[in-house]
Amino acid sequence: MGRVFALLAGLILSGAAPAGDVSWLEGTDARATRFHSRVFDTGAAVYEAGPSTGDPVLLVHGLGTDGARFWRELIPALAKRHRVVAVDLPGFGGSGKPNALYSPENYAAFLDELVSERFDSPVALVGHSMGAAVALYYAHAHPDRVERLVMASTAGILHGAAYAHFLSRYGVQRYLPQIPGIGEVAGKLVQRILTKFERLGPDPATALKTPESRELYLEADPARIAGLALVSTDFSRIVRETRVPAYVLWGGDEEVAPLRVGYLLTTLLPNSRLKIVEGGSHVFPLEQADRFNRLVGNALRMPSRGFLDFAQDGYPRKTAERPPGTGRTAECRGEHGRVFTGEFRRLLIYDCEDVIIRDAHIGRLEILSSRATLRNTVVHGDEVALVLAHSTVEMTASRIQAPVAIDATGSRVDAAGVTLKASRIAIRAPAPSVFTFSVSLLELGGERRYLHDVVEVTSKNPL
Structure with missing residues (x-):
């Protein structure tokens, strides 16, 4: 500060x-x-x-x-x-x-x-x-x-x-x-x-x-x-x-x-x-x-x-929500600077740097040993929406939704203007992960609260 x-x-x-x-x-x-x-x-x-x-x-x-x-x-x-x-x-x-x-x-x-x-x-x-x-x-x-x-x-x-x-x-x-x-x-x-x-x-x-x-x-x-x-x-x-x-x-x-x-x-x-x-x-x-x-x-x-x-080149409106499981399967392995947009049933990012995911709708997203940025993206899964392992992720103006919204292992996440919606657990962390939330929103079961804080999530202290 x-x-x-x-x-x-x-x-x-x-x-x-x-x-x-x-x-x-x-x-x-x-x-x-x-x-x-x-x-x-x-x-x-x-x-x-x-x-x-x-x-x-x-x-x-x-x-x-x-x-x-x-x-x-x-x-x-x-x-x-x-x-x-x-x-x-x-x-x-x-x-x-x-x-x-x-x-x-x-x-x-x-x-x-x-x-x-x-x-x-x-x-x-x-x-x-x-x-x-x-x-x-x-x-x-x-x-x-x-x-x-x-x-x-x-x-x-x-x-x-x-x-x-x-x-x-x-x-x-x-x-x-x-x-x-x-x-x-x-x-x-x-x-x-x-x-x-x-x-x-x-x-x-x-x-x-x-x-x-x-x-x-x-x-x-x-x-x-x-x-x-x-x-x-x-x-x-x-x-x-x-x-x-x-x-x-x-x-x-x-x-x-x-x-x-x-x-x-x-x-x-x-x-x-x-x-x-x-x-x-x-x-x-x-x-x-x-x-x-x-x-x-x-x-x-x-x-x-x-x-x-007002501006024809202005930022698009929020990505519309759809049921999970639509679109194609894609992956990034050992690459740098890949950009993903559109609909995906499953997207895997492994050992990649500076990946950009924007204006996307994804059924399941896995980011492993990578550095990635999400913007104006919805990840809507059947069981777990977003899986993170040993990765650094920046999320902006996005929505993560599933019974378990995020499964994070040894990762760092900067989430701004993000909505987490889960019925069981918003974030579980087999190994400690640090989340920096800015003007974000948690919807967990019947609870609804704002997130504007730095939170360490562990196996004993899920979110």
């Missing part, structure tokens, strides 16, 4: 504009005001542009920005026909920065204060990175006040351990210097923060709990507090219950928020669609501003009932 916090904290390096400064919105009728938040007991800088009679749009920035200035390219484009409001979230930009708990829950409560005071009708929420997660949290809590969501590179949905694994694969030092405004100094700063936090090793809840603990472990820094609070939040219920139309945008070369989160959001959110922006990084709204502005503008103009046509 320390690695996750370190990256998110290190992304905040640029200076903030003084409160009330609108010079960064040259060419618009932008005006700046102050808003007092009871949630954080501090003032917040609010920027507004466009006609007062235009459809309202509220912009929510993320961690990797200097507040509302992140939207400097988008605001002029939207203000031609929309009433656009952007806010420096408390802790950022020209807003106050008290020693407070900057959590998605509190930020959502802050947005509700702002929406209640400034808007008379439901708003369209546009968020980036942490701001997208906050917007999603708010839309779930107050669906009557949100007309639609546009979420770009949503951060914080994965369990902290899963996100830390993603970072270790990429390498913190490798990609941070590539992000505008970061550079070599940022990489060194992140490494120092990382080392200190992991040496102290507090539980995130402990570090966040009180002003004193936030001062001790996080130096009362809003970016560090917000980053740790973000990756400590469980969105399992939110991603399944939010029915506000959601347009999910992601950079194809995303290096901070894993693209798999875009896939799982599009599968789990009941009313959503994904658009992948080719060549886009985490800050593609700035790097490809014209394209991003067009995408957001189109999303805001489109009738909410027609948004499924």
